[in-house]
Each structure stands twice: as C-alpha cells, then as structure tokens.
Amino acid sequence: VSDGRVGIALAGFGYWGPNLARNVVACQDTKLVAICDRDPDRRALASRLHPSVAVVSDWSEALTAPDVEAAVIATPVASHLALAELAIDAEKHLLIEKPLAATAEDARRLVAAAHARNLALMVDHTFLYTGAVRRLREIVGSGELGELRFFDSTRVSLGLIQSDVSALWDLAVHDLTILEYVTGRWPTAASATGAQHDPSPQPSCAFVTLYYDDTFIAHVNVNWLSPVKIRRTLVCGNQKMAVLDDLESSEKLKVYDAGYDAVSTAAAADEHVGPPPVRRRVGDVWSPLVDDREALLVEIAAFATYVRGGEVPHNDGRSGVAIIEILEAAAVSMALRGEPVEITYR
Numbered sequence: 479v480s481d482g483r484v485g486i487a488l489a490g491f492g493y494w495g496p497n498l499a500r501n502v503v504a505c506q507d508t509k510l511v512a513i514c515d516r517d518p519d520r521r522a523l524a525s526r527l528h529p530s531v532a533v534v535s536d537w538s539e540a541l542t543a544p545d546v547e548a549a550v551i552a553t554p555v556a557s558h559l560a561l562a563e564l565a566i567d568a569e570k571h572l573l574i575e576k577p578l579a580a581t582a583e584d585a586r587r588l589v590a591a592a593h594a595r596n597l598a599l600m601v602d603h604t605f606l607y608t609g610a611v612r613r614l615r616e617i618v619g620s621g622e623l624g625e626l627r628f629f630d631s632t633r634v635s636l637g638l639i640q641s642d643v644s645a646l647w648d649l650a651v652h653d654l655t656i657l658e659y660v661t662g663r664w665p666t667a668a669s670a671t672g673a674q675h676d677p678s679p680q681p682s683c684a685f686v687t688l689y690y691d692d693t694f695i696a697h698v699n700v701n702w703l704s705p706v707k708i709r710r711t712l713v714c715g716n717q718k719m720a721v722l723d724d725l726e727s728s729e730k731l732k733v734y735d736a737g738y739d740a741v742s743t744a745a746a747a748d749e750h751v752g753p754p755p756v757r758r759r760v761g762d763v764w765s766p767l768v769d770d771r772e773a774l775l776v777e778i779a780a781f782a783t784y785v786r787g788g789e790v791p792h793n794d795g796r797s798g799v800a801i802i803e804i805l806e807a808a809a810v811s812m813a814l815r816g817e818p819v820e821i822t823y824r
C-alpha cells in the first residue's frame with residue numbers, strides 16, 4: 479500500500495463490527511478499505527458512518543478491493559471458518575473475532591492454512607489489550623502476589639443472548655484468555671456445570687472449574703440472565719491478592735496486602751493454645767494506575783505490527799485454538815454434569 483498503512487476489509491457490521499471499523503479508522507497504521515455485511519440495513523449504516531469506504535454484500539468482492547492486505551472477521555462464530563478460508567485463499571492476513579471457530583478442529587485448520595501461506599492470524603481476545611489486565615499480568619509476573627492459589631472470575635449480566643453459541647462459548651472466552659495471560663498457565667482438566675433456560679436456545683449459564691498440575695485452581699462463572707452486571711476477577715496469592723473490577727471507572731485494579739502469615743512456633747505457643755500458628759494480616763490496599771486507551775485501538779496497532787513482520791502477539795492463532803480446546807473440554811464436562819474432563823492441547 480502506497481502510504482504504508484495496512485488496508486483492511488471487514489466482514490460483519492452487526493454489534494461488534496462497528497467498534498472494529500471505528501478503531502481501524504482511528505489507528506494510524508491501518509486503513510479501512512471495505513466493509514461487507516449481508517444485511518442491507520447494516521450496509522446502509524456502514525455507508526453512513528464510513529462514506530469513503532466500499533460497502534458490499536459479497537465477501538469475495540471486499541477481499542479484492544484495491545489495497546486490501548488483511549481481513550477482519552466479525553460475523554457469528556459459525557461463519558468464521560468459511561469467511562476466513564476465502565481470505566486465506568486471497569492471501570490476506572487475518573484478525574478473527576473470538577472464539578476463533580466453532581470447533582477446535584476448524585480452528586486448527588485455519589491456523590495451519592494461514593501458516594502454510596505465511597499469513598498473520600490473530601484472534602480478537604480484547605481483554606488482553608486493556609490497561610487493567612496488562613497491569614495485572616505485570617503484577618502477577620513480578621511475583622508480588624507470591625505463589626498463586628486461585629483465580630475466580632465472574633461475568634454476568636442481563637446480556638445479549640446469542641442464538642448460535644452458549645454463554646460458555648460467548649463469555650467465558652474472555653475470562654479464560656485473561657486467566658492464561660495473567661498467570662501464564664494452561665489448565666489440565668475442566669469440570670463444568672450449566673443449564674439452558676428460555677429464551678436462550680443454548681446453555682445460558684456456566685460454572686467452570688479448571689484444574690492444574692498443582693494446587694492452583696481457577697473458577698469462571700458466566701451467564702446472560704443476571705439482573706445485575708458483575709465483571710470481577712480475583713487473583714489470590716499467598717502474599718497478596720488482586721481484584722479487577724471492570725465496571726469501576728477509575729481504580730479498576732486493586733491490590734490487597736492481606737493474607738495469613740505463619741508465626742514462629744515460640745510466638746505461636748504464647749498466643750495460641752492450639753493450631754493454627756498463623757496471624758491474619760490486613761494491610762494496605764492500593765490501586766495501580768492503568769492505561770485507559772481503548773483496548774481495540776491498542777490491539778489493532780499490534781495487529782498491524784504483526785502483519786508488517788513485527789512482534790507475534792500473545793493472541794495468535796495457536797492461542798485461539800488452545801482456548802477452544804478448554805471450551806470443548808468444559809462443554810463435554812457440562813453434559814456429564816461436572817465430571818472432570820482432561821484438556822488435550824494439540
């Protein structure tokens with residue numbers, strides 16, 4: 479492209495697509511060239527919001543618009559595979575919405591096809607680009623919390639009910655990506671429960687427990703039928719604990735200097751008659767400053783860097799596949815009413 483910006487064709491201008499379009503326009507390294515949606519009303523809106531962009535109903539036409547180097551796919555999950563395969567055939571780099579595909583097998587197929595053509599493939603795991611999650615990863619990585627004990631994340635609201643995917647597939651992706659990004663660890667088994675409730679055609683709530691090869695444990699609670707909106711993640715270490723509340727406008731992240739300290743047996747003998755020889759510590763609470771730039775803008779800049787041969791992002795195709803491998807194990811476990819299912823990463 480003459481001006482060096484990555485030219486982008488976007489598929490899907492429903493709920494999420496307009497946010498991607500707006501940030502592709504805002505990012506100095508990308509240029510929005512074409513928008514494709516099969517719904518005429520969405521196309522009319524796209525033309526109003528982006529009058530200089532080609533707005534079409536046919537994805538192949540969008541991909542062949544002049545200067546298109548990359549495809550961004552924001553259509554329902556079931557269509558990701560077919561639209562992404564067309565883009566790969568047309569030699570376009572890819573940024574695909576979460577979850578990458580409807581099955582791990584489809585996702586692996588896409589990753590292999592993109593790899594074979596030397597194309598960048600990134601999955602929109604948006605939360606990895608929020609200032610609060612990035613700061614939480616730094617804090618955990620520095621060892622400040624000590625040895626991690628558990629992770630507990632709640633994402634519930636009277637949300638947008640999806641017809642093609644369950645609340646597990648739609649919402650838990652966010653918590654699972656945050657969990658892995660912050661801890662750097664992949665679970666070995668999943669135990670999940672959940673149920674379907676009208677009007678949701680698919681399971682509308684899910685409670686997922688994830689096991690690791692030591693005593694660290696994670697839990698994710700998602701649904702779209704809750705009267706109150708909660709977006710809260712607790713990371714507990716043996717030294718300190720961190721709470722991320724995404725609904726807070728400021729102070730999204732708080733670190734608690736709290737826990738139980740072992741006391742020497744001599745002191746313990748003075749203070750206690752019997753066990754436990756520990757002392758409860760309730761110390762300072764501090765709220766680290768976090769970058770408040772819009773996550774999608776930071777992410778799209780990272781995508782442009784990746785397309786140009788720069789740093790491979792954390793949320794590349796391989797990580798998109800692994801997240802789906804966790805979701806699949808959880809879905810099998812849910813059908814077995816919580817029986818733990820080993821997660822196989824291939």
Ligand SMILES: NC(=O)c1ccc[n+]([C@@H]2O[C@H](COP(=O)([O-])OP(=O)(O)OC[C@H]3O[C@@H](n4cnc5c(N)ncnc54)[C@H](O)[C@@H]3O)[C@@H](O)[C@H]2O)c1
Nearest residue numbers: 490491492493494495515516517520552553554575576604
């Ligand atoms: N990263 C996030 O935080 C986030 C948030 C919301 C949705 N999403 C993801 O974005 C994707 C889309 O979700 P949504 O809520 O915007 O869905 P949506 O149903 O609101 O929008 C999808 C749009 O795609 C269009 N479409 C469907 N099939 C098409 C096709 N074959 N060709 C062209 N256009 C087609 C539809 O007409 C619709 O306008 C999903 O993968 C979802 O998981 C991500």
